[in-house]
Amino acid sequence: xxxxxxxxxxxxxxxxxxxxxxxxxxxxxxxxxxxxxxxxxxxxxxxxxxxxxxxxxxxxxxxxxxxxxxxxxxxxxxxxxxxxxxxxxxxxxxxxxxxxxxxxxxxxxxxxxxx
Amino acid sequence: xxxxxxxxxxxxxxxxxxxxxxxxxxxxxxxxxxxxxxxxxxxxxxxxxxxxxxxxxxxxxxxxxxxxxxxxxxxxxxxxxxxxxxxxxxxxxxxxxxxxxxxxxxxxxxxxx
Numbered sequence: 001x002x003x004x005x006x007x008x009x010x011x012x013x014x015x016x017x018x019x020x021x022x023x024x025x026x027x028x029x030x031x032x033x034x035x036x037x038x039x040x041x042x043x044x045x046x047x048x049x050x051x052x053x054x055x056x057x058x059x060x061x062x063x064x065x066x067x068x069x070x071x072x073x074x075x076x077x078x079x080x081x082x083x084x085x086x087x088x089x090x091x092x093x094x095x096x097x098x099x100x101x102x103x104x105x106x107x108x109x110x111x112x113x114x115x
Numbered sequence: 116x117x118x119x120x121x122x123x124x125x126x127x128x129x130x131x132x133x134x135x136x137x138x139x140x141x142x143x144x145x146x147x148x149x150x151x152x153x154x155x156x157x158x159x160x161x162x163x164x165x166x167x168x169x170x171x172x173x174x175x176x177x178x179x180x181x182x183x184x185x186x187x188x189x190x191x192x193x194x195x196x197x198x199x200x201x202x203x204x205x206x207x208x209x210x211x212x213x214x215x216x217x218x219x220x221x222x223x224x225x226x227x228x
Contacts, residue, residue: 001160004157006157031214033214041220042203042218042219042220042221043158043203043216043218044218045216045217048215090155092158094158094216096214100145100207100209100214101145101163101165101207102163103148103160103163104148104160104205104207104214104216105160106150106157106158106159106160107157108156108157109155109156109157111155
């Protein structure tokens with residue numbers, strides 16, 4: 001399976017600031033996704049990162065708060081904007097092939113704490 | 116909203132025993148995937164079972180799928196301390212967008228030496 005590298009692995013940020021998380025894959029992948037895992041909770045899909053076009057956001061998530069880029073088939077970024085303590089979570093990127101019955105693989109995640 | 120419901124929420128057993136975790140879901144699916152997460156780290160993919168499959172094995176792992184009951188189970192045999200982790204089921208459906216995963220709440224498994 002693809003090797004997925006996320007940076008940073010963790011960060012502590014001040015409220016009101018923004019942080020960009022990077023996801024790099026060692027091979028071209030069709031699908032890239034961003035998930036959020038709030039403390040003690042399960043994973044929730046934020047958006048699908050589309051190569052060369054705007055991301056597709058899930059209900060409850062908006063582009064102004066979570067802008068996403070995907071300039072090519074191996075790289076994506078997620079920015080968490082104007083952060084508040086409620087944004088303290090683990091953010092994970094995942095990748096999948098183009099067919100509907102392929103496994104989805106995850107990076108190690110970015111643990112974000114907002115003071 | 117979360118589609119998958121898992122039980123138990125927490126499970127503690129002795130090393131060497133078998134651990135069974137269950138997952139239920141609400142809508143038709145393309146496949147169901149099981150993941151392991153060690154203490155706030157990333158998710159490790161364990162098994163994908165398609166909607167037309169009933170059982171799959173991988174090493175000490177056995178997954179079953181009953182689409183009539185909309186449920187799945189993950190069995191870990193001969194458990195080891197290293198199996199201590201949270202386990203999540205996730206479903207993929209055409210209705211949701213074939214590759215989007217909807218996760219259950221997870222089961223926290225503790226293996227006692």
